[in-house]
Amino acid sequence: MSEPRLALKNSGGSQRIVKARRTNEPDDIEMANLYPRDTGLPMTVWVSPRRRARHDARVKVCLTPGDRMDSTNTAVVAIRPVPRVVSGALPRREFALVSQWITDNRAALLAYWDGKLSTVEFAIQMRPLPNAARSRGGAAGNT
Numbered sequence: 001m002s003e004p005r006l007a008l009k010n011s012g013g014s015q016r017i018v019k020a021r022r023t024n025e026p027d028d029i030e031m032a033n034l035y036p037r038d039t040g041l042p043m044t045v046w047v048s049p050r051r052r053a054r055h056d057a058r059v060k061v062c063l064t065p066g067d068r069m070d071s072t073n074t075a076v077v078a079i080r081p082v083p084r085v086v087s088g089a090l091p092r093r094e095f096a097l098v099s100q101w102i103t104d105n106r107a108a109l110l111a112y113w114d115g116k117l118s119t120v121e122f123a124i125q126m127r128p129l130p131n132a133a134r135s136r137g138g139a140a141g142n143t
Protein backbone atom coordinates (compact mmCIF):
# COMPACT_ATOMS: atom_id res chain seq x y z
CA MET A 1 0.00 0.00 0.00
CA SER A 2 1.38 3.42 -0.92
CA GLU A 3 1.78 6.30 1.48
CA PRO A 4 -1.32 8.52 1.82
CA ARG A 5 -1.27 11.82 -0.06
CA LEU A 6 -2.05 14.96 1.88
CA ALA A 7 -3.83 18.11 0.76
CA LEU A 8 -3.61 21.43 2.56
CA LYS A 9 -6.87 23.35 3.03
CA ASN A 10 -6.99 27.00 4.07
CA SER A 11 -10.13 27.88 6.00
CA GLY A 12 -10.89 31.02 7.96
CA GLY A 13 -7.25 31.91 8.54
CA SER A 14 -6.29 28.38 9.63
CA GLN A 15 -4.99 25.43 7.66
CA ARG A 16 -6.18 21.83 7.75
CA ILE A 17 -4.86 18.62 6.27
CA VAL A 18 -7.20 16.43 4.21
CA LYS A 19 -5.82 12.92 3.70
CA ALA A 20 -6.33 10.90 0.51
CA ARG A 21 -5.99 7.14 0.85
CA ARG A 22 -6.23 4.00 -1.22
CA THR A 23 -8.93 1.47 -0.41
CA ASN A 24 -9.21 -2.26 -0.95
CA GLU A 25 -12.10 -1.76 -3.34
CA PRO A 26 -11.96 -2.94 -6.96
CA ASP A 27 -9.50 -0.95 -9.07
CA ASP A 28 -7.90 0.38 -5.85
CA ILE A 29 -9.91 3.60 -5.92
CA GLU A 30 -8.36 6.62 -4.23
CA MET A 31 -10.64 8.29 -1.68
CA ALA A 32 -10.27 11.45 0.40
CA ASN A 33 -11.08 11.15 4.11
CA LEU A 34 -13.14 14.12 5.30
CA TYR A 35 -13.40 14.44 9.06
CA PRO A 36 -16.18 16.03 11.14
CA ARG A 37 -14.04 19.13 11.75
CA ASP A 38 -13.84 19.58 7.95
CA THR A 39 -17.45 18.86 6.98
CA GLY A 40 -19.50 19.75 10.05
CA LEU A 41 -20.98 16.24 9.93
CA PRO A 42 -20.90 14.02 13.03
CA MET A 43 -18.93 11.34 11.16
CA THR A 44 -16.13 10.81 8.65
CA VAL A 45 -17.09 10.64 4.98
CA TRP A 46 -15.11 9.61 1.92
CA VAL A 47 -15.25 11.09 -1.56
CA SER A 48 -13.43 10.05 -4.71
CA PRO A 49 -12.92 10.87 -8.37
CA ARG A 50 -14.72 8.60 -10.87
CA ARG A 51 -11.67 6.93 -12.41
CA ARG A 52 -12.98 3.55 -13.63
CA ALA A 53 -16.00 3.31 -11.31
CA ARG A 54 -19.10 1.72 -12.75
CA HIS A 55 -21.43 3.68 -10.48
CA ASP A 56 -22.41 7.35 -10.43
CA ALA A 57 -21.11 10.00 -8.02
CA ARG A 58 -21.53 9.06 -4.37
CA VAL A 59 -20.27 9.66 -0.85
CA LYS A 60 -19.31 6.87 1.53
CA VAL A 61 -20.41 7.60 5.12
CA CYS A 62 -18.84 5.99 8.19
CA LEU A 63 -21.63 5.04 10.59
CA THR A 64 -19.29 5.27 13.57
CA PRO A 65 -19.34 8.86 14.89
CA GLY A 66 -16.22 11.00 15.09
CA ASP A 67 -12.90 10.77 13.27
CA ARG A 68 -13.07 7.00 12.87
CA MET A 69 -12.57 5.40 9.45
CA ASP A 70 -14.25 2.01 9.77
CA SER A 71 -14.78 0.90 6.16
CA THR A 72 -16.77 -2.12 7.37
CA ASN A 73 -19.48 0.07 8.94
CA THR A 74 -20.65 2.39 6.17
CA ALA A 75 -23.56 3.60 4.12
CA VAL A 76 -23.28 4.91 0.57
CA VAL A 77 -25.22 8.00 -0.48
CA ALA A 78 -25.70 8.86 -4.15
CA ILE A 79 -25.23 12.51 -5.08
CA ARG A 80 -27.56 12.72 -8.07
CA PRO A 81 -30.21 13.29 -9.08
CA VAL A 82 -30.87 13.91 -5.37
CA PRO A 83 -29.09 12.49 -2.31
CA ARG A 84 -30.36 8.99 -1.51
CA VAL A 85 -28.98 5.95 0.33
CA VAL A 86 -27.92 3.29 -2.16
CA SER A 87 -26.16 0.90 0.22
CA GLY A 88 -26.25 0.33 3.97
CA ALA A 89 -28.58 1.95 6.47
CA LEU A 90 -28.25 5.57 7.54
CA PRO A 91 -30.48 6.83 10.38
CA ARG A 92 -32.91 9.58 9.35
CA ARG A 93 -31.19 12.34 11.37
CA GLU A 94 -27.74 11.53 9.96
CA PHE A 95 -29.15 11.19 6.43
CA ALA A 96 -30.68 14.69 6.71
CA LEU A 97 -27.27 16.12 7.65
CA VAL A 98 -25.38 14.21 4.94
CA SER A 99 -28.02 15.19 2.39
CA GLN A 100 -27.70 18.86 3.32
CA TRP A 101 -23.89 18.70 3.12
CA ILE A 102 -24.10 17.02 -0.31
CA THR A 103 -26.58 19.63 -1.53
CA ASP A 104 -24.38 22.48 -0.25
CA ASN A 105 -21.29 20.96 -1.92
CA ARG A 106 -22.89 19.43 -5.01
CA ALA A 107 -20.92 21.44 -7.59
CA ALA A 108 -17.55 20.72 -5.93
CA LEU A 109 -18.40 17.03 -5.35
CA LEU A 110 -19.36 16.54 -8.99
CA ALA A 111 -16.35 18.47 -10.29
CA TYR A 112 -14.08 16.28 -8.10
CA TRP A 113 -15.90 13.16 -9.31
CA ASP A 114 -15.44 14.26 -12.94
CA GLY A 115 -11.72 14.90 -12.41
CA LYS A 116 -12.05 18.67 -12.90
CA LEU A 117 -10.77 19.36 -9.37
CA SER A 118 -7.77 17.90 -7.59
CA THR A 119 -8.13 16.81 -3.96
CA VAL A 120 -6.57 20.14 -2.91
CA GLU A 121 -8.96 22.16 -5.10
CA PHE A 122 -11.93 20.17 -3.79
CA ALA A 123 -10.86 20.74 -0.17
CA ILE A 124 -10.60 24.49 -0.81
CA GLN A 125 -14.09 24.65 -2.36
CA MET A 126 -15.80 22.36 0.17
CA ARG A 127 -18.07 24.10 2.67
CA PRO A 128 -18.85 22.62 6.10
CA LEU A 129 -22.36 22.58 7.46
CA PRO A 130 -23.21 25.72 9.41
CA ASN A 131 -23.19 25.38 13.21
CA ALA A 132 -27.00 25.71 13.34
CA ALA A 133 -27.46 22.67 11.10
CA ARG A 134 -24.97 20.64 13.15
CA SER A 135 -26.69 21.40 16.45
CA ARG A 136 -30.12 20.58 14.97
CA GLY A 137 -28.75 17.25 13.84
CA GLY A 138 -27.16 16.49 17.18
CA ALA A 139 -23.55 16.62 15.99
CA ALA A 140 -20.97 17.54 18.55
CA GLY A 141 -19.19 20.78 17.78
CA ASN A 142 -15.57 20.41 16.79
CA THR A 143 -14.55 24.03 16.93
